[in-house]
Amino acid sequence: MKKMITLAVIAITMLVIISVQSCKKTDLVESTTTDVNILAYLKQFPDQFSSLVNIIDKVGYSDFLNAYGTYTLFAPTNAAVKTWLQQKGKGSIDQMDADELKGLLKLHLLEEVVNTSNFTDGKLPAATMYGQYLITGVANKEGSSSYIVNRQAYITQPNITTGNGVIQVIDGVLTPAQYSVAQLLEQDASFSIFLQAVKETGYYDTLNVVQQGDVRKWYTLIAENNQALADSGYSSYAALKARYCNTGDPKNAVDSLHLFVAYHILPDIKYLADIVMAGSHETLAPLEVITDKVVNQQVLLNDDEFNGEHEQGVLIDQASSDVSATNGVLHRATAHLPMKLRSPFPVYWDLAQFPELTRLAAYYRKANYVFEYGSDIADVKWEKGSLTYQNGKSGFLGDYLQIQLGTSSSGSWIEFTTPLLVKGKYKVWFCYRQEASGGDKNVTCQVSFDSVPLTSALVQFHVKNSTVDAAKDAEQEALGWKCYMVPAAGFAVGRMVGIVDVKVTGRHKLKLSVAAGSNGTNDMDMVHFIPVGANQIYPRFKTDGTLVTTP
Structure with missing residues (x-):
């Protein structure tokens, strides 16, 4: 059986908007720290960046690069710009078309802060202002490993912090893709x-x-x-x-x-x-x-x-x-890839992993973060109140999502868009972290799949596994319970909420709705879609993401 963790990853650009109201001048905030802003930093080192400053001035980007914001600038040195001009057959920046220079500068700018610690061997988490993605990797340069961007330029000075972002100094000019x-x-x-x-x-x-x-x-x-x-x-x-x-x-x-x-x-x-x-x-x-x-x-x-x-x-x-x-x-x-007709396979879905969260480099797997109602999250919607990312916990990958349900200030439902599911029949396990609430602070929820209620069981966030004795795993499974974590713990609850017959391969809707009660700390960790007839108890998971496939 294929063991697989489906992790949502779709990269979306974070927009930083500077509003200018009609008939009223709005002063730009110059900085919120004692660090100089990007443009001021570049001007401090004309021997390195005078050509880049000239480009910035020529295309009219001086104001916003010296204003408040969260930017990443891949900054080519004077030598890099000179080489690029020679390749273009130009003697100076003044000979370049302003629109081409603007496009070039946009390719070097992201509207969020990305340090090298957030680099992966692949594309950066957000598109550039030009609308294309940059890719990064590690390559050998003069006997040592260095970051390379778009396979075109090496980073020579990383992570220069400024008042409105970060500068990554590069030894070449990045050029955009030209072909479809x-x-x-x-x-x-x-x-x-x-x-x-x-x-x-x-x-x-x-x-x-x-x-x-x-x-x-x-x-x-x-x-x-x-x-x-x-x-x-x-x-x-x-x-x-x-x-x-x-x-x-x-x-x-x-x-x-x-x-x-x-x-x-x-x-x-x-x-x-x-x-x-x-x-x-x-x-x-x-x-x-x-x-x-x-x-x-x-x-x-x-x-x-x-x-x-x-x-x-x-x-x-x-x-x-x-x-x-x-x-x-x-x-x-490297070889022939014929179309393969698929049988259903298990999907182990981490609810606390979606692009709008994972690109928050200062928070994802580092610190808690609160998504207020109305946050633009493509695959998670809820009625009202806030959705909190809880880090440093004992859930899968050390985190989970927490939401208030049924209280006066919160809503009565939350809905997720699933990862891709291959057509077939699955048992659905809703995996949560039990918190002892007691009294009138217990909530019971109905799970629905594509608007159809699942009828095997309700989710009761205050109820834990009655036993974690491995000898009773089969008995517990028959009752619709399992522990999904290693080491086994009563508060790591997997509840079999129903069986779904996925008619069309694709992404679907999973909704959690309050049936009774209220509680402010409902911890949602994973959802398992496991084909009927397959092993429902294993794999289990460690907090670092390791799969444990056997007892």
Whole structure:
């Protein structure tokens, strides 16, 4: 059985808005600390940053970079700007078009603070002001490991704190992606067979769209090169078409070649760091998903175990992947990746992991944080009151979410959007941390799935496991109870609230509604969707995220 933790990760840009009211001048707050702001810092070191300051002045960004805010600036040195100008065939910044300079500067700016401690081997948590994501990694430079940005520039001075953000000094100028995903594929001759399939099925046009009306389009393409296809017996497009095209029309939505190409496209932008943070990914092939796992620091797709048999996965060529496009990212598969019809697999969902939380680097897994009612969280909604992220606890990954329910100042429900679930039947376990409330401070809640109440049990946050004796695990499971943590503890409660029949692979709604009572400290940790007939008791989890698969 595949063991997988589905962790929501979708990166969203945090906007810092400076309001200017009509007919009334609003003074910008210069700083809230004794540190100088970004622009003032750059001006202190003209031997390093005079060229960058000149660009900032030329595009009119001086005011906001010297005003209150939370920014990250990747600051190229004078030498870096000089090299870039030479590559452009220009003798000075004054010879550059102002709009091009503005776009360039936006690519170097994020509207939130990101220190190197928050870097991953993949994209940063928010897009730049230019609208594209930067990727970071570690590479060897002159015998030592250094951070590299967009595979274009090394960080030479990290984490310079200013009054309105942080500066990361880089030794090169970052340049934006110029080509769509489709165009990237077309530029590489090693993808010629796969490219023809993309064109014949009509997906070239899909992968060439950057903006559709007011909607920015993002795609992830997992492409197979000619060698990968030849290794599986498809040395030409004709051979690939003969194998897959079963209707005679590759553009037909139900044609197997059409579905084969669709299966390689994810309807979002997912760098490798995003891919490995979630156990499965929706594709453009209806109802079908790609799974992933990391083995020996390598990313494998569709490397699964079903019915006790291991299905060999496809390795991603990490060195040739994470190629940014204007509308997404391109990855390279090292072998043929056929569409796989999925059986249901378990999803162990951490409720305290969603993009709006994980990008709060100063808080996530470090300190408590309060989301006030109305906070813009895409996958979590509640009636009123606040939602608190509790860190340093004994929940999965050392945290959980806490909400007031049924009180005069709080609401009566909270609703989550689930991770992707493959069609099939699942037992649903709601996992919470029991807190002894007593008296009139007990709350009982009904769980619903896609607006349908689950009828096996209600969630009573004040009730704990009656026993954690391993010898009684089967007996407790039959009664709809389990302990989901290691070491076992009565307050780590898994309650089987019902069985759901997921008709369509995708994301669904899970809602918790007050049935009776009230309480201000209701601790929500995980939800387990485990296929009927599969092991419901294991794996269990340690607070550091380690899976324990056997007693």
